[in-house]
Amino acid sequence: GQNIDQPTEMTATEGAIVQINCTYQTSGFNGLFWYQQHAGEAPTFLSYNVLDGLEEKGRFSSFLSRSKGYSYLLLKELQMKDSASYLCASMDSNYQLIWGAGTKLIIKP
Amino acid sequence: ETGVTQTPRHLVMGMTNKKSLKCEQHLGHNAMYWYKQSAKKPLELMFVYSLEERVENNSVPSRFSPECPNSSHLFLHLHTLQPEDSALYLCASSDRDRGEVSPLHFGNGTRLTVT
Numbered sequence: 001g002q003n004i005d006q007p008t009e010m011t012a013t014e015g016a017i018v019q020i021n022c023t024y025q026t027s028g029f030n031g032l033f034w035y036q037q038h039a040g041e042a043p044t045f046l047s048y049n050v051l052d053g054l055e056e057k058g059r060f061s062s063f064l065s066r067s068k069g070y071s072y073l074l075l076k077e078l079q080m081k082d083s084a085s086y087l088c089a090s091m092d093s094n095y096q097l098i099w100g101a102g103t104k105l106i107i108k109p
Numbered sequence: 110e111t112g113v114t115q116t117p118r119h120l121v122m123g124m125t126n127k128k129s130l131k132c133e134q135h136l137g138h139n140a141m142y143w144y145k146q147s148a149k150k151p152l153e154l155m156f157v158y159s160l161e162e163r164v165e166n167n168s169v170p171s172r173f174s175p176e177c178p179n180s181s182h183l184f185l186h187l188h189t190l191q192p193e194d195s196a197l198y199l200c201a202s203s204d205r206d207r208g209e210v211s212p213l214h215f216g217n218g219t220r221l222t223v224t
Contacts (some may be wrong), residue, residue, distance in 0.1 A: 042215035099151035
């Protein structure tokens with residue numbers, strides 16, 4: 001079956017770095033997405049990886065290892081506004097998105 | 110107005126009511142989606158419309174009925190719902206072409222409570 005695993009909740013301190021992991025098992029693979037969702041708001045697109053390696057976008061970076069079925073989202077210089085849920089989704093061979101349940105990130109001062 | 114807008118933001122309905130959720134996208138996309146989001150569960154894809162034709166219907170109960178009159182508007186008609194249907198209903202749009210990957214753009218959702 002198809003499956004996405006990510007931690008349910010993480011806590012980090014303002015100004016620090018946090019890494020949110022995601023492992024996936026899908027029928028075929030057409031890339032890995034990360035979305036951010038603040039409480040009561042729309043999920044917003046953060047990153048897309050289809051090749052192995054690290055993609056950096058300002059304070060946020062996303063990494064992919066296709067051979068390991070593994071990705072992570074790295075958030076640097078954490079700010080209080082980064083408190084949100086982070087959703088991992090893998091796109092299978094039919095271009096269908098398989099979603100994880102999301103990781104709730106709590107930032108403490 | 111830009112992006113994807115959904116109305117209403119909140120809806121409380123009894124099990125015998127009929128109501129509709131509305132979604133409008135201003136991004137020029139050719140595909141629209143309905144998702145159900147329940148607490149601590151992955152997003153569940155309900156329906157996909159591509160070029161106004163329904164291309165996906167993931168075993169959704171018939172008490173949910175989608176309608177896509179044009180590429181910018183999407184409705185979800187609700188009738189005789191059950192309490193377990195209480196959830197956040199998200200609309201999304203994208204450019205959907207076979208062989209190309211395009212991220213989804215979501216609306217803020219409708220928080221539905223069935224009493």
